[in-house]
Amino acid sequence: MNTRPAVVLDDVSKTFDSGLQALASVSLQAASGEFLTLLGPSGCGKSSVLKLIAGLDTPTTGSVISPATQAPGEAATAFVFQDPTLMPWANVFDNIALPLRLAGASREMMRARIAPVLATVGLTEFAGSHPAQLSGGMRMRVSLARALVTQPRVLLMDEPFAALDEITRARLNQDLLAWWIERQLTVVFVTHSVYEAVFLSQRVLVMGARPGRILEEVEITAPYPRATTFRTSLEFQQACARLTAALDRAQAGAPA
Amino acid sequence: MNRALPVLSLLFLLLVWEGVVRGLAIPPYVLPTPSLVLLTLWSSFGSLAVSWWFTLKISFGALGLACLGGVAIACVFALSRPLEAALLPLAVMLQVTPLVAIAPLILIYVESTTAALLTCAWVIAFFPILSNTLAGLRAVDPNLADLFRLYRATRWQRLRLLLVPGALPYFLAGLRISSGLSLIGAVTAEMVAGVAGRETGLASRILEASFRSETPKMFAALVLLVLTGVLVYSGFNALSRIALWQLYGERPKENH
Ligand SMILES: Nc1ncnc2c1ncn2[C@@H]1O[C@H](COP(=O)(O)OP(=O)(O)OP(=O)(O)O)[C@@H](O)[C@H]1O
Numbered sequence A: 001m002n003t004r005p006a007v008v009l010d011d012v013s014k015t016f017d018s019g020l021q022a023l024a025s026v027s028l029q030a031a032s033g034e035f036l037t038l039l040g041p042s043g044c045g046k047s048s049v050l051k052l053i054a055g056l057d058t059p060t061t062g063s064v065i066s067p068a069t070q071a072p073g074e075a076a077t078a079f080v081f082q083d084p085t086l087m088p089w090a091n092v093f094d095n096i097a098l099p100l101r102l103a104g105a106s107r108e109m110m111r112a113r114i115a116p117v118l119a120t121v122g123l124t125e126f127a128g129s130h131p132a133q134l135s136g137g138m139r140m141r142v143s144l145a146r147a148l149v150t151q152p153r154v155l156l157m158d159e160p161f162a163a164l165d166e167i168t169r170a171r172l173n174q175d176l177l178a179w180w181i182e183r184q185l186t187v188v189f190v191t192h193s194v195y196e197a198v199f200l201s202q203r204v205l206v207m208g209a210r211p212g213r214i215l216e217e218v219e220i221t222a223p224y225p226r227a228t229t230f231r232t233s234l235e236f237q238q239a240c241a242r243l244t245a246a247l248d249r250a251q252a253g254a255p256a
Numbered sequence B: 001m002n003r004a005l006p007v008l009s010l011l012f013l014l015l016v017w018e019g020v021v022r023g024l025a026i027p028p029y030v031l032p033t034p035s036l037v038l039l040t041l042w043s044s045f046g047s048l049a050v051s052w053w054f055t056l057k058i059s060f061g062a063l064g065l066a067c068l069g070g071v072a073i074a075c076v077f078a079l080s081r082p083l084e085a086a087l088l089p090l091a092v093m094l095q096v097t098p099l100v101a102i103a104p105l106i107l108i109y110v111e112s113t114t115a116a117l118l119t120c121a122w123v124i125a126f127f128p129i130l131s132n133t134l135a136g137l138r139a140v141d142p143n144l145a146d147l148f149r150l151y152r153a154t155r156w157q158r159l160r161l162l163l164v165p166g167a168l169p170y171f172l173a174g175l176r177i178s179s180g181l182s183l184i185g186a187v188t189a190e191m192v193a194g195v196a197g198r199e200t201g202l203a204s205r206i207l208e209a210s211f212r213s214e215t216p217k218m219f220a221a222l223v224l225l226v227l228t229g230v231l232v233y234s235g236f237n238a239l240s241r242i243a244l245w246q247l248y249g250e251r252p253k254e255n256h
């Protein structure tokens, strides 16, 4: 893991047309291959940060450097939403194929790329199923497969597992870490959950609201791979305590 | 059993009708028995069939034009909110005005009777298609739209892979409603137009029979009309069900 930054936000502010200032003077860096998490109360601008990194929105002031803003069209950035955001009219194969198809890939090329991704998310037998026929966890796996199929360098995830049950969520956290290590991804992850943030991340940025800004930074030094036993370790609990305290300070600074 | 129920109740009603008319010796020019209506339908089928074909041509022609017009206008509105704000009220006004009230005007302004009938039927058939298709185009998942943007989809890809399949169920719902309306429009307009021209439809047969007090023939034409309406509606119902099955895979489907 080197330290060349994959994503840099420099003194970014964002004011929407409505006049609402969503972000004020946000600066952050994600090193290439880093697992970075944004944690903060609802409405503090976490999704706005991800959209800026994805190039789906432009900052009012400041600069955003990321693969999506520097080299658009390379599909080096993938986005996973809280909802699986699948096309209900398309089967699993066609849903995962979407980024490839939009880039003009041939059917053979799609098959070659999708087979391993399907195996990775464990949905090989469901290639022909439609989203309506899958469970919530399986749909999220399809969404993850679609994000991974372009072999992105940066993976942006906006509360991807928030709507899932605890067991499915833990499984997917485990799998996500495995894919992150295997593919040397840079992940910027958004969550409301202190436990999820601690289990996954190397570094957590705690944000405050009105206007959205970064208030604290907490490092989670526990080594990878992190097994499920990490969840019950003293180290985990101490990290959670530190993060919760930081979150409390952030909330106190900006009353909801 | 559920399918047989309406048929049984209808048969029962017809039997009661037949019995009452025979029992009370009601003359056929007041109320013919169902059996007499059937006989009349059989004996005058030659002339009725020609009219039936004409009415069918008008209503399917109007339905086709309503699809074209409704979808085209919906696309324009979907692209431009100001145009929608300016023009949708006009469409609504056209929709809420009773057809019988506008038909005489249309008959004055449009030279050819056939074209005037088509216009009348179009006027009431296009709105459900317009409003449903517009709703479908607007209902596109904004996250999915963001995804298309992230992967640099062209306008054409966006239309073909996102908007068309997303709006299709809405369009089909509109088409089902409009299929019935176009038949009503074709008949209503012809009623207003009165008996005229070389080619005439079922409405003219009904008017004609009414002038001559041929009540059984009026009923025969009416039966043909009702049957046509039911057939057209269930035909489009089946069509859209099959289309949705194909598209959304509600029924398990082998693939890949
Ligand atoms: N397109 C927009 N136009 C106007 N205001 C917006 C827009 N998008 C977001 N906002 C506002 O900006 C603020 C930050 O929104 P954002 O979605 O980034 O917050 P968030 O931290 O992701 O919240 P949550 O945890 O609820 O997802 C909110 O007050 C929101 O209402």
Ligand SMILES: [Mg+2]
Pocket: A046, A047, A048, A158
């Ligand atoms: Mg959000």
